[in-house]
Amino acid sequence: MNRKKERRYVAPSTWTRIVRRASRGVPYILLALSSLPILSMYLWLLMSSLSSKVLFGFIPAEFTARNWRFLWEPIQMGAAAHLSVWKATWNTLIFAVSVMLIVVLVATLAGFALSRMQFRGRESIMRLIILLHAFPGITLLIAIFYVLYFLTRATHIKFLDSLWGVALVKASLEIPWSAWIIKGFFDNIPWEVEWSAYIDGCNRFQAWYKVILPQLKPGIAAISIFSFLAGWGEFIYLYTFIFSEQNQTLSLLIKALIGEFRFTDYGLLAAVSLFYIVPVLIFFIFTQKGLMRVTVGGIKGGR
């Protein structure tokens, strides 16, 4: 034990300290640079929707409200008139809400079955669900077309070129993943809690309504939000299966505006696009609390 004073502690020099402190800013600079393109996209949208002319892509030259005139008058492009933006919004809303309702109804029941019931093939179904979710939806376009076509022929109910027909398709693609989320919430409700409800005097319906449903609320909120947003932002299925202008949603309207031959009114396009985003933002602000719960992990903690 005679190693005394062999090692010495050295305090960092002032210069080292300055370099270290400065280098702490580097990650922020890198992150800011890499997110610049994303930010500039929205900046472009905002600027070009509010001006008749932009310099270098995003510096507004002349402010105008003309691009927003679609709010109070029909969109006229050369000789053709487009669907009114309000009608398209209404269509989008109907579509998104239908998707949401179908998803919530089916996914809740499916989640219950996957979590609570023992049946043959349960494991493989759950594996299949994950696989289904990883499937690129576009590969199914033609097959779905045939299904909708034959359904229409067989039942004389309009599945093609109808909003709720496509909502059915979109919902069916959202259901597996939503059922998976709901299953997780069911898994978190112990059997004993349900049994307690029966012993405390509930019949099956009361046990479901008073004890189980309240604990599923965050999960139902989450899948409602996700499926609504998925419906609101849907494009490819609507583009393929909706033919008449009367049934256009906002995404199809925007596509039509871009697709105008020879000439695209970028100011108008930007304004409509912003208009398309705003409800989503509002919706998100009101529901983000519910969304956060999912990542926190359901009902643990009891609140």
Added chain:
Amino acid sequence: MASIRLERLTKRFGKVVAVNNLSLEVRDGEFIALLGPSGCGKTTTLLMIAGIYRPTEGKIYFDDVLVNDVAPKDRYVGLVFQSYALYPHMRVYDNIAFPLRLAKVPRKEIDRKVHEVAKLTKIEELLDRMPGQLSGGQQQRVALCRALVKEPEILLLDEPLSNLDARLRIETRAEIKRLQRELGITSILVTHDQVEALTMSERVAVMHQGVLQQYGPPDELYDRPRNLFVASFIGDPPMNLIPVEFKETNGKPSLVADGFVLPLGEAWGKVLGQMDQGKFTLGIRPEDVRLSTEKEENALLGEVFLTEPLGGGTLVHFRFGEISFRALASREIKVEVGDKLWIVPDQEKMHLFTSDGLSVREVGRQDAHQG
């Protein structure tokens, strides 16, 4: 209050037999325990009594009324689960009030009863909390309140103490016993802890692999275990169980194993001499043994292998070949490793089990019945 009678109750899950041909009676106002290792079917039995599981075979009677087809809500039972199973989205108050609200009890009455039962279990100041904010012991009390508030005829307790720390467990044990006495509710406690079962209940039913092994007061289970399982399960430190052969050695009837020769008293010699088999399992509780430095009759000499001071006494380990033997020495005797001592079992408190695991006393009794 109600009496309970189970008749040849069987529950199968697929091929697994959880409860096998169980018959049991609980008197009005009695406190009994279902005791056994995990997986022995005791919780399944409880859930059948509560009406959660439907028996595969057999009958359940409450007050001589067949209740097999009565829904849980109409059985007037209160159940406390091991996990407490509180409703996480309700305040403590609402948890307790829940059964009363379902029974459409007037609001004022509910308020009175909730406060009454909360006072009984000393959780009045917690009524506004959410279950997630409570400690395990507090949750346990809330669960008990919820079970008691509807004034059940039968109280079912499924391992209610196993999630509590040791000190709280002892307190709550006394608390539950006091409440049960005061309210006089017929109660069934499910537990794997023999101390819990023996201290709290008037009668204990020991179960193993779905089969009832023995049902009787704690003393009886301790003093006269019917079979090898009960003998090995009840008692702490556990009973010494030694496979032996009954032989004449040195002119005396003795129990013999490798390096182990125990001469028998007259009574045992006579009983075993009449049996038509020679192989037995000898059971002696560590506390039914006296240690002596002098040679004595009907004793065997052993060398101390290990000592464990327990505070109240010393647990002394001996070895005879493969066989290890524990004896409880009183504090007065000083025992050192390597000492040679005479082990004197109290022959009256010795147990012998046949190769089927049945107590020899029991075989004698059955023969008497048949004769």
